[in-house]
Amino acid sequence: MQFEQSPHRRRNPLTGQWVLVSPHRNNRPWLGASEKAQVKDSKRYDESCPLCPNNERANGVSNPDFKQTFVFKNDFGAINDMPADVINEQDTDELFVAQSARGECRVVCYSPNHDETLPEMSVAAIEAVVDCWQEQFTELSQDYACVHIFENKGQIMGCSQPHPHGQIWAHDYHSTEIATKNVHLKAYLDKHQSNLLGDYVAKELIAKDRVIIDNPHWLVVVPFWAAWPFETLVVAKDDVTNMSQLTSEQKQCLAKTLQELTIRYDNVFNCSFPYSMGWHNAPSDLDDDSHWRLHGHFYPPLLRSATVKKHMVGYEMLAESQRDLTAEKAADILRGVSDIHYAKETS
Amino acid sequence: MQFEQSPHRRRNPLTGQWVLVSPHRNNRPWLGASEKAQVKDSKRYDESCPLCPNNERANGVSNPDFKQTFVFKNDFGAINDMPADVINEQDTDELFVAQSARGECRVVCYSPNHDETLPEMSVAAIEAVVDCWQEQFTELSQDYACVHIFENKGQIMGCSQPHPHGQIWAHDYHSTEIATKNVHLKAYLDKHQSNLLGDYVAKELIAKDRVIIDNPHWLVVVPFWAAWPFETLVVAKDDVTNMSQLTSEQKQCLAKTLQELTIRYDNVFNCSFPYSMGWHNAPSDLDDDSHWRLHGHFYPPLLRSATVKKHMVGYEMLAESQRDLTAEKAADILRGVSDIHYAKETS
Ligand SMILES: O=P(O)(O)O[C@H]1O[C@H](CO)[C@@H](O)[C@H](O)[C@H]1O
Ligand SMILES: O=P(O)(O)O[C@H]1O[C@H](CO)[C@@H](O)[C@H](O)[C@H]1O
Numbered sequence: 001m002q003f004e005q006s007p008h009r010r011r012n013p014l015t016g017q018w019v020l021v022s023p024h025r026n027n028r029p030w031l032g033a034s035e036k037a038q039v040k041d042s043k044r045y046d047e048s049c050p051l052c053p054n055n056e057r058a059n060g061v062s063n064p065d066f067k068q069t070f071v072f073k074n075d076f077g078a079i080n081d082m083p084a085d086v087i088n089e090q091d092t093d094e095l096f097v098a099q100s101a102r103g104e105c106r107v108v109c110y111s112p113n114h115d116e117t118l119p120e121m122s123v124a125a126i127e128a129v130v131d132c133w134q135e136q137f138t139e140l141s142q143d144y145a146c147v148h149i150f151e152n153k154g155q156i157m158g159c160s161q162p163h164p165h166g167q168i169w170a171h172d173y174h175s176t177e178i179a180t181k182n183v184h185l186k187a188y189l190d191k192h193q194s195n196l197l198g199d200y201v202a203k204e205l206i207a208k209d210r211v212i213i214d215n216p217h218w219l220v221v222v223p224f225w226a227a228w229p230f231e232t233l234v235v236a237k238d239d240v241t242n243m244s245q246l247t248s249e250q251k252q253c254l255a256k257t258l259q260e261l262t263i264r265y266d267n268v269f270n271c272s273f274p275y276s277m278g279w280h281n282a283p284s285d286l287d288d289d290s291h292w293r294l295h296g297h298f299y300p301p302l303l304r305s306a307t308v309k310k311h312m313v314g315y316e317m318l319a320e321s322q323r324d325l326t327a328e329k330a331a332d333i334l335r336g337v338s339d340i341h342y343a344k345e346t347s
Numbered sequence: 348m349q350f351e352q353s354p355h356r357r358r359n360p361l362t363g364q365w366v367l368v369s370p371h372r373n374n375r376p377w378l379g380a381s382e383k384a385q386v387k388d389s390k391r392y393d394e395s396c397p398l399c400p401n402n403e404r405a406n407g408v409s410n411p412d413f414k415q416t417f418v419f420k421n422d423f424g425a426i427n428d429m430p431a432d433v434i435n436e437q438d439t440d441e442l443f444v445a446q447s448a449r450g451e452c453r454v455v456c457y458s459p460n461h462d463e464t465l466p467e468m469s470v471a472a473i474e475a476v477v478d479c480w481q482e483q484f485t486e487l488s489q490d491y492a493c494v495h496i497f498e499n500k501g502q503i504m505g506c507s508q509p510h511p512h513g514q515i516w517a518h519d520y521h522s523t524e525i526a527t528k529n530v531h532l533k534a535y536l537d538k539h540q541s542n543l544l545g546d547y548v549a550k551e552l553i554a555k556d557r558v559i560i561d562n563p564h565w566l567v568v569v570p571f572w573a574a575w576p577f578e579t580l581v582v583a584k585d586d587v588t589n590m591s592q593l594t595s596e597q598k599q600c601l602a603k604t605l606q607e608l609t610i611r612y613d614n615v616f617n618c619s620f621p622y623s624m625g626w627h628n629a630p631s632d633l634d635d636d637s638h639w640r641l642h643g644h645f646y647p648p649l650l651r652s653a654t655v656k657k658h659m660v661g662y663e664m665l666a667e668s669q670r671d672l673t674a675e676k677a678a679d680i681l682r683g684v685s686d687i688h689y690a691k692e693t694s
Contacts, residue, residue: 003445006431009520011444017523020448022425078369078662078669084353094535095547096571097358098350101367150661158658167661173356175666176364188441200442224443278665299664311505314497314514315425317646318625319522322425 003326010327012225013188013196014181019227020315020322023329034307035156040272046114051163053112063109068125069132070109071168077105079171103144103171108132110164117153117164117272119262119341126255129166133279134251137243140170141284146178149243149281154274156301156309174283181280182291189291197235197293210331213260217253220261222331227321229303229310230268230330232261234296241292242281260339261298267337271306275299350673357674359572360535360543361528366574367662367669370676381654382503387619393461398510400459410456415472416479417456418515424452426518450491450518455479457511464500464511464619466609466688473602476513480626481598483515484590488631491517493525496590496628501621503648503656521630528627529638536638544582544640557678560607564600567608569678574668576650576657577615577677579608581643588639589628607686608645614684618653622646 002008009018050057053065059075083100110129111121118126133149140147151166152159174182188196204211204221212232213220223233234257240246246254265273276299282292301309303324316322338345349355356365397404400412406422430447457476458468465473480496487494498513499506521529535543551558551568559579560567570580581604587593593601612620623646629639648656650671663669685692 002431007426007448007450008430008445009448013442013444018520020425024427025423025425076372078367078372078671079354080371083355084349093550095360095543095550097360098355101354101356103354146666148662148666150665152658152661158660169662169666173365175367177666196442203440203442276661276664278661280665297665311499313505314499314623314625315495315516317623318497318627318644319493319495319516319524321523324425 003328009320010225012223012227013200014184015177016180016184018320019225020320021326022322022324023326026324035309037271037306040115040117043114045112046163049114049161049163051107051109051161051165052114066109066112068111068128070112071106071132071136074105074107074167077169079103079105079169099173101171101173103169104140106136106168106170108136108149108166108168110166114163117262118258119266119273120343121164121259123252123255123259126259127252130246130251130255130258134243134246136168137281140168141242141244141281144170144172145283145285146171146174147281147284148175148278150276150278152276154272156274157276159274178280178283182283182286185291185293195239195291195293197295198239201235201237209328212264212331212334213257215253215257217250218257220257222327222334224327226327226330227312227323228299228301229323229325230265230298230300230334232298232334234258234261234298236294240294241289242284242294243279245294263339263341264334264337265298265300267339267342268333269302269306270342273300273302275301350675356667357572359570359574360547361531362524363527363531364572365667366572367667368673369669369671370673373671382656384618384653387462387464390461392459393510396461396508396510398454398456398508398512399461413456413459415458415475417459418453418479418483421452421454421514424450424516426450426452426516446520448518448520450516451487453483453515453517455483455496455513455515457513461510464609465605466613466620467690468511468606470599470602470606473606474599477593477598477601477605481590481593484628487515487517488589488591488628491519492630492632493518493521494628494631495522495625497623497625499623501619503621504623506621525627525630529630529633532638532640542586542638542640544642545586548582548584556675559611559678559681560604562600562604564597565604567604569674569681571674573674573677574659574670575646575648576670576672577612577620577645577647577681579645579681581605581608581645583641587641588636589631589641590626592641610686610688611681611684612645612647614686614689615680616649616653617689620647620649622648 004023007022009020011018045052053063056062079101081104083102085100111125137147147170149168185196201219210221217237219235219237220232279296282289303310351370354369356367358365392399400410403409426448428451430449432447458472484494494517496515532543548566557568564584566582567579626643629636650657
């Protein structure tokens with residue numbers, strides 16, 4: 001294999017998109033922008049935070065005195081459950097296709113503690129988050145075909161509230177990513193009579209060089225086709241297609257997996273590692289979803305340090321994603337760091 | 348039409364991707380990150396700039412005493428013209444598809460002047476840039492199927508050198524965007540026996556509400572399916588499929604168009620407006636490229652001010668692009684600002 005020596009492309013079988021890999025370019029000097037390093041909040045409770053227990057939010061409502069997770073309707077949601085009909089005069093024209101979007105946006109506070117991000121939480125506290133995701137998914141997937149559970153962590157990822165939280169956007173349409181994946185997963189099943197992500201798990205376990213965490217129920221890899229420098233894929237090893245199917249054991253194991261993964265992330269540059277992460281569940285309106293497998297994506301932007309990120313700009317926007325570090329090298333780094341959080345290391 | 352009242356989705360016919368539009372969300376308060384406003388260089392010549400005339404670059408080579416544009420090979424190119432073969436042991440497996448990438452990366456200095464971005468250059472100087480693009484395209488498309496000409500402007504867009512310049516990445520493969528567009532453009536021609544972008548131009552000229560600039564050879568619109576707040580599409584009104592076909596008159600008209608468009612951008616927030624922009628030409632290895640039409644995209648990140656940008660993060664990465672401002676509103680704003688650069692307004 002010449003992966004470390006030479007520019008090449010790799011194909012993402014979930015989306016059909018390619019990524020350009022330029023391992024030799026890793027050494028170029030960086031003279032561009034540096035970001036502000038994320039300043040971690042150190043207060044357990046912040047009286048001015050709209051996500052802390054008992055505090056008032058912008059809409060005048062006060063949060064309860066919650067002890068674990070707390071979910072509320074996003075006061076500025078991008079979608080709502082009573083959209084007006086979009087009457088598009090040009091609707092019959094395929095150059096001007098529009099449709100109304102019905103849905104709900106919610107915020108999930110991970111815990112009452114203002115200063116505890118996932119890697120700093122106990123496994124039990126993370127388990128409460130996973131339980132909450134499951135409840136929310138189960139409820140919302142009754143009404144909506146597509147339930148997106150995700151987190152933007154860090155200001156650099158557009159997160160506007162430091163209190164650790166995620167979001168849920170549920171809606172009556174298949175989002176572009178889900179629709180695309182549905183096609184690719186289905187085509188693979190039809191061709192091979194086996195599950196794409198199931199086969200992928202088996203093969204990564206043999207190849208080993210991209211694996212970060214492997215336990216009875218979950219596999220974490222830097223996928224062969226990763227676009228972001230330290231992107232990872234969290235895949236269920238069991239045949240589950242959505243969150244509602246997870247057993248207590250699978251959830252507990254997931255909590256441990258997420259704790260270890262996010263600790264490893266923080267340890268790469270000894271900082272609160274920013275990312276966007278989210279879950280891809282089978283859409284709930286499929287007659288048969290056996291081509292699906294529950295999985296999550298972590299898309300972290302950092303490249304070289306706590307302040308130098310990968311810019312997905314010109315070429316990436318107009319052509320395709322590009323990376324310098326190979327997936328195998330990134331996996332090496334993530335495996336190489338400690339699984340004890342840098343802030344807790346006894347020195 | 349209820350576009351201004353209610354959440355809806357619109358479909359991009361060039362890629363098949365959808366964008367979620369949430370006009371009601373425009374009023375939410377912003378508490379998140381603010382970016383450093385771009386500090387404009389005010390020196391005409393900077394002795395420490397590797398892109399100024401006569402200066403030495405990192406590789407020890409000195410730039411000539413250029414008077415208009417100047418092109419050189421990118422010293423840290425993501426692709427090169429002698430890649431080793433990628434020997435992928437798992438190559439026959441559709442989950443691990445890789446291929447070597449052969450190509451060239453070049454840098455195009457727009458002018459000798461360190462302090463002159465496109466909106467500050469004369470039409471004649473911009474014409475020299477367009478001529479240069481044409482020469483480069485004509486040369487490189489002999490060797491490579493796909494020639495990407497683009498510019499990242501501003502530190503926020505990952506631009507590491509303030510001296511106004513663009514880039515060219517040419518390669519022997521169809522990038523993901525080009526491959527996707529090729530499929531959609533071809534399908535439209537097969538179905539309608541007419542050119543997708545030709546039809547789109549005609550319809551936008553009737554609708555008028557998304558048009559920014561309309562002249563004999565070029566149309567600039569905020570496309571119906573725009574993802575970025577102030578995204579625009581620059582389309583050739585004539586039947587040209589790539590840059591090499593442009594006549595002097597079309598090029599001169601393009602220079603004027605680009606000057607006006609970039610001046611309008613700078614005037615939106617009275618700042619040097621960051622963006623990634625680039626050209627989509629028909630790939631040069633097609634037997635028949637009549638389904639293509641030369642066009643350019645401007646993807647500017649700013650949303651509310653010189654320092655608050657749109658973050659394409661969690662939902663956008665995991666589901667689909669989302670915007671608050673409608674395309675029609677954005678077009679209104681771009682039409683409403685002056686076409687004289689704010690720094691040159693006599694007050
Ligand atoms: O080539 P530059 O300007 O150093 O780098 C910039 O543009 C490239 C092409 O869009 C991107 O791959 C880089 O992430 C970005 O920082
Ligand atoms: O909802 P928030 O956290 O205010 O906003 C953030 O996440 C959203 C969902 O990914 C994005 O649309 C916004 O651009 C981003 O700033």
